[in-house]
Amino acid sequence: xxxxxxxxxxxxxxxxxxxxxxxxxxxxxxxxxxxxxxxxxxxxxxxxxxxxxxxxxxxxxxxxxxxxxxxxxxxxxxxxxxxxxxxxxxxxxxxxxxxxxxxxxxxxxxxxxxxxxxxxxxxxxxxxxxxxxxxxxxxxxxxxxxxxxxxxxxxxxxxxxxxxxxxxxxxxxxxxxxxxxxxxxxxxxxxxxxxxxxxxxxxxxxxxxxxxxxxxxxxxxxxxxxxxxxxxxxxxxxxxxxxxxxxxxxxxxxxxxxxxxxxxxxxxxxxxxxxxxxxxxxxxxxxxxxxxxxxxxxxxxxxxxxxxxxxxxxxxxxxxxxxxxxxxxxxxxxxxxxxxxxxxxxxxxxxxxxxxxxxxxxxxxxxxxxxxxxxxxxxxxxxxxxxxxxxxxxxxxxxxxxxxxxxxxxxxxxxxxxxxxxxxxxxxxxxxxxxxxxxxxxxxxxxxxxxxxxxxxxxxxxxxxxxxxxxxxxxxxxx
Numbered sequence: 001x002x003x004x005x006x007x008x009x010x011x012x013x014x015x016x017x018x019x020x021x022x023x024x025x026x027x028x029x030x031x032x033x034x035x036x037x038x039x040x041x042x043x044x045x046x047x048x049x050x051x052x053x054x055x056x057x058x059x060x061x062x063x064x065x066x067x068x069x070x071x072x073x074x075x076x077x078x079x080x081x082x083x084x085x086x087x088x089x090x091x092x093x094x095x096x097x098x099x100x101x102x103x104x105x106x107x108x109x110x111x112x113x114x115x116x117x118x119x120x121x122x123x124x125x126x127x128x129x130x131x132x133x134x135x136x137x138x139x140x141x142x143x144x145x146x147x148x149x150x151x152x153x154x155x156x157x158x159x160x161x162x163x164x165x166x167x168x169x170x171x172x173x174x175x176x177x178x179x180x181x182x183x184x185x186x187x188x189x190x191x192x193x194x195x196x197x198x199x200x201x202x203x204x205x206x207x208x209x210x211x212x213x214x215x216x217x218x219x220x221x222x223x224x225x226x227x228x229x230x231x232x233x234x235x236x237x238x239x240x241x242x243x244x245x246x247x248x249x250x251x252x253x254x255x256x257x258x259x260x261x262x263x264x265x266x267x268x269x270x271x272x273x274x275x276x277x278x279x280x281x282x283x284x285x286x287x288x289x290x291x292x293x294x295x296x297x298x299x300x301x302x303x304x305x306x307x308x309x310x311x312x313x314x315x316x317x318x319x320x321x322x323x324x325x326x327x328x329x330x331x332x333x334x335x336x337x338x339x340x341x342x343x344x345x346x347x348x349x350x351x352x353x354x355x356x357x358x359x360x361x362x363x364x365x366x367x368x369x370x371x372x373x374x375x376x377x378x379x380x381x382x383x384x385x386x387x388x389x390x391x392x393x394x395x396x397x398x399x400x401x402x403x404x405x406x407x408x409x410x411x412x413x414x415x416x417x418x419x420x421x422x423x424x425x426x427x428x429x430x431x432x433x434x435x436x437x438x439x440x441x442x443x444x445x446x447x448x449x450x451x452x453x454x455x456x457x458x459x460x461x462x463x464x465x466x467x468x469x470x471x472x473x474x475x476x477x478x479x
Contacts, residue, residue, distance in 0.1 A: 308359025317400035407442030
C-alpha cells in the first residue's frame with residue numbers, strides 16, 4: 001500500500017496533484033493510504049503498490065467544485081473516498097450525482113455540511129479592534145471555532161469584504177492574516193486572548209434595537225444561530241433577556257400601531273352614512289362595507305368586494321369559492337366562465353338561479369399577476385375564516401333551508417372542513433350554524449379537467465347535485 005502524506009495547509013491542492021499522478025500511474029484507490037500532516041508512518045504502508053491501466057481524469061465541472069468543497073470536511077476518509085470517486089467517474093463506472101452510490105451520497109452530504117459551516121463562519125465572525133497606536137491602517141482580530149477545517153475556503157470572503165483594513169482570524173487549526181492587502185494562512189500556534197472592544201457595547205445597543213419581538217421564533221433562531229457559537233458573539237448575552245421580554249414588547253408594538261384605515265378605505269367609508277358602523281351593516285350598505293373591508297389583505301388588492309345576489313329570504317343558498325377576474329370587474333357573483341358553466345348545468349337540472357341566493361365564501365378576488373393577466377389563487381384558510389363574518393351576515397338575512405356548497409373552500413367555510421370533497425360530494429352535512437349543506441363540486445373544477453370522459457362524468461355528477469337542489473326548492477315552494 002502506498003502512503004500519501006498531504007500538508008496541513010493546501011491539502012486540497014496537494015490532493016489534486018497526487019490524484020492526477022496516481023491515476024496516470026494506474027494506482028487503484030484501495031492501494032493508497034491518505035494522511036494529513038507529518039504523522040508517523042502506517043505499519044502496513046509501503047511505497048510500492050499494485051498498478052493497473054492508466055486513467056485519464058475527466059470530470060464534470062460541477063463534480064470538481066463539489067468534490068473540492070467536500071475535501072474541507074473533517075472526515076479522515078475524505079481523500080480516499082474522493083480518489084475512488086474520481087477514478088470511477090473517469091472510467092465511466094459511475095454517474096455524477098448518483099446518490100444510490102453510498103460514497104457519492106456521503107460526499108454530497110459532506111459538501112453540504114462544509115458549505116453550511118462556511119456560511120456560519122461568514123455570519124458569526126465578530127472582529128475586535130486591535131489597532132496599534134500610530135498605525136496607518138486599522139487592525140482587527142477574531143476567534144472562530146468551525147466544525148471543519150474550512151479556513152482556507154472561507155477567508156477569501158473576508159479579504160474581499162474588508163480589504164481596507166488589516167485583520168487576523170484565528171481558529172483552532174489555522175490562522176488567516178490579511179496585512180497590507182496580502183492574505184496568508186498558517187497553522188495556529190498559541191492564540192493570545194483578544195482584548196475587550198469598546199465598539200461591542202455599541203453593537204449590542206444596535207442589536208437590541210433591531211431585534212423584532214413580534215417575529216421571534218426561538219427554534220428557527222437557534223437553528224440558524226446555534227448556541228455553540230454564542231460564546232464568541234457579543235450580542236449573545238442579550239438574547240435570553242430579549243426572548244423573555246419579547247411577548248410584552250410585541251404587545252407594546254401592537255398597541256402603538258396606527259388605527260386609521262388606508263386612504264382607499266377612508267375614501268370608501270366617506271361614502272357611507274354616518275350611522276353605518278360595522279355592527280349596523282344592512283343589506284343596503286353591505287356592498288359599501290365589503291369595499292372597505294380590512295379583515296384580511298385581499299381587500300387591498302381586488303377591484304371591489306362582490307356581494308351575493310338573490311331573494312332574501314330564500315329557501316336555497318348557493319355558496320361558491322371567491323370572485324374570479326370577471327366577477328371582480330363586474331361586481332357580481334358567477335358571471336365568468338365558472339358562472340356560465342353553473343348556469344348551463346342549472347338549466348339542465350331545472351334549477352332556477354333567480355329563486356336562489358348566490359354568493360361566495362370569500363368576497364374579494366385573490367390572484368397572482370402574470371403580465372397583463374391575473375391568475376386565480378385559492379384562498380387560504382385564514383382568509384376563509386376572516387370572511388366567515390360576512391357570510392354569516394348573509395345567512396342571517398337569507399335564512400336558507402338548504403345551502404349548496406360548491407367546492408372545498410365553501411365546504412370549509414360552512415362545515416369547518418374542506419378535505420376529501422370528492423368522497424363527500426353529494427352528501428348532506430350540517431353547517432356550523434346548524435343548517436343543512438349539500439356538498440358538490442365547483443364548476444371551475446369541470447373546466448380544468450383535461451380528459452373529456454372525466455369531464456363528462458364530473459359534469460353529470462354536478463348536474464345531478466343541482467337537480468337534487470332544484471327538487472328541494474320545488475318542495476319548499478309547493479303548497
